[in-house]
Amino acid sequence: MATIIVNGKSFTAPDGKRLILALVDEGIDILHRCGGNARCTTCRVTFNSGEPQSYHPREQAKLESSGNLGKFRLSCHILCEGTMDVNVLQSLASTGLPDPGPLPAAEIPV
């Protein structure tokens, strides 16, 4: 089991679960406008601790092409492991959008 911490509140999630889904399933308000396909960057998070050292190739490509490599990570392309203390950067409540976006699939698309 992984431990996820958001705003000082912790919960557990299975190892290997997509971080975006762990956050959504916990009821945390976070956008995922492209449905977890590394296209929108609205699922962005920063890490206080526990940031994965490696990038999924699609996450890295999107962050590089958008000039955001090193600024934040894409929670739709990160898998839960260890203890991750994260900050959610884009919430539905902070936008005028009607919904957070399509729910990402259980697995990162190949």
Ligand code: FES
């Ligand atoms: S980049 Fe769109 S949901 Fe992650």
